[in-house]
Amino acid sequence: MTPIISIRDLEKTYSGGFQALKSVSLDINAGEVFALLGPNGAGKTTLISTICGLVQPSSGQVFIGGHDNQTSYRQARRLVGLVPQEMPTVQFEGVRDLVRLSRGLFGLAPDEKLLEEILKDLSLWDKRDAAMKELSGGMKRRVLVAKALIHQPKILFLDEPTAGVDVELRRDMWRIVSRLRDKGVTIILTTHYIEEAEEMADRVGVINNGELILVEEKAALMSKLGRKELMIELSDTLPEIPESLKGYGLELGAEGRSLRYTYDAQGERTGITGLLNALAEAGLRFDDIHTKQSSLEEIFVDLVRAN
């Protein structure tokens, strides 16, 4: 399948000399939901702003639907809707007028039926004549989504769509994204929230210090998430792992007082029963056992720390 977005060796050094993107290459497939995860300042906004053509790269290329976003900016931009992080600063304009205007910016004829459909879809219809200053933060965010969708883009970028919103709006946003995905819109979102990536994404990319350090199917990440640890606190010091237990991949803890067994929590067999029998046969006694699940959060933190 030809990717709908193709990013090649993208680099960005800001005028002050700070390098915010380091040789980022990535393909996005049509119809997928791609979540870009990364800590503050990792380069998420820079990356999506560069893809959308709002920030000029220092080097590298971006193709959107086959159009180079620098040499064929208008054709490339036409395919893209962007929901920015910042809230709109306009105060007095009405919701419907603002959204209508966004379509006009692409040189497209007004489409009142579509406008109504989008406002209804986003639960903004009742507020269609309200001025922006009358809206709650959550409602303003919906207006941003409406503005990004009114020229019927094939690709939607959402920059931190749920930062600072309440749980209810977060769930609503997730529903909105899922409906758009059903309509075949490709979605790229940036987020701090691992939970959000878990909920929505088909694939996850992790960016840190301007480098894309991992791109993986969510399912594969989830199976990593499924790794669990069983900690066995031994009653007596164990100088080394006995021969009969070598097949279990155990790690001996500090001072030989604990054993760590890692297993796949989503696998059919955990091997725990066999291990406990083998421990008994080897004459090992233990004071306590407990399990610990490595979360995607931990995987993410480890990844970021290691890079």
Ligand SMILES: Nc1ncnc2c1ncn2[C@@H]1O[C@H](COP(=O)(O)OP(=O)(O)OP(=O)(O)O)[C@@H](O)[C@H]1O
């Ligand atoms: N216009 C600019 N001039 C100079 N440096 C910039 C500019 N914009 C961003 N940066 C720097 O580039 C780095 C990446 O910023 P960016 O906004 O892309 O990160 P982010 O991952 O989106 O972070 P956040 O989650 O906090 O929004 C940061 O260190 C930031 O200070």
